Amino acid sequence: MPDPLFADPRLAVVYDAFEDPHRPDLDPYAARALRPGVRRVLDVGCGTGVLAARLAAAGLDVVGADPAAASLAVARARSTDVTWLHVAASDLPALDVDLAVMTGNVAQVFLSDDDLRAALAGVARAVRPGGRFVLEARRPAARAWESWLPVEEHRDVPGVGRVDRAFALLDVDPPFVTFRQTYCVTGEVVDSDSTLRFWELEEVEDALTGAGFSVESVGQAPDRPGLEHVVDAVR
Missing domain, CATH: 3.40.50.150 (Vaccinia Virus protein VP39)
Known part of the structure; x- marks a missing residue:
């Protein structure tokens, strides 16, 4: 999924x-x-x-x-x-x-x-x-996740308007790394959690x-x- x-x-x-x-x-x-x-x-x-x-x-x-x-x-x-x-x-x-x-x-x-x-x-x-x-x-040896700092930013997206995005690292259990991206789109807050395998x-x-x-x-x-x-x- x-x-x-x-x-x-x-x-x-x-x-x-x-x-x-x-x-x-x-x-x-x-x-x-x-x-x-x-x-x-x-x-x-x-x-x-x-x-x-x-x-x-x-x-x-x-x-x-x-x-x-x-x-x-x-x-x-x-x-x-x-x-x-x-x-x-x-x-x-x-x-x-x-x-x-x-x-x-x-x-x-x-x-x-x-x-x-x-x-x-x-x-x-x-x-x-x-x-x-x-x-x-x-x-995996590069340990890229160690540089994944919390981020808050926004963009003005044509046809949509202002979109706010926040990034946060949730869990590190090598080889798995989980993070969350939170978007505010036209007043709606939507979370997207992702897990990657290194x-x-x-x-x-x-x-x-x-x-x-x-x-x-x-x-x-x-x-x-x-x-x-x-x-x-x-x-």
Whole structure:
């Protein structure tokens, strides 16, 4: 079940207002998708569709998949050039894509070994033999949560008005970290609690191998050195 931040229409429509509009974290994935030989791309956990729409605008055949209907509604309004699928990663159909990507915190939302393995098996089903899968996973050793300080901020969102947001860390029990985001949208207060799992690289590699992928390289996110593993695998 997706968190309210993605599943509640009141929150999904304001999500992007609190993100960096330039999204430098997506640049390496866009560059990877624009390499020769890539024609069809799958964005797993596409959310509000920022990356998928960007790739479609560049001329690629793009599928964006997400289990949160509210986020997909925002994505559909963003682009009509993407095939949007309301589906969990574990239930992905055969799509014959050349490249699948899993960006942001998507890998962290799978909290059990079985959940991760099921999700990666779904991705493997969607990728053609010889196709590639690139995903990022936070490095537990970086202990990023230690820098997650309480935040209170607001944005003026077109079509919505002023939106207030507060962030608070609730619990740290490695590898699990739980936090709360509280939004005030047109006078309504809505909480969204999220738990992320910080996977060890070896756990991610084992799950990929079990799903039928071969890990070819492990790098890091250039805009977040030392914080992320970026894993490039081939089916």
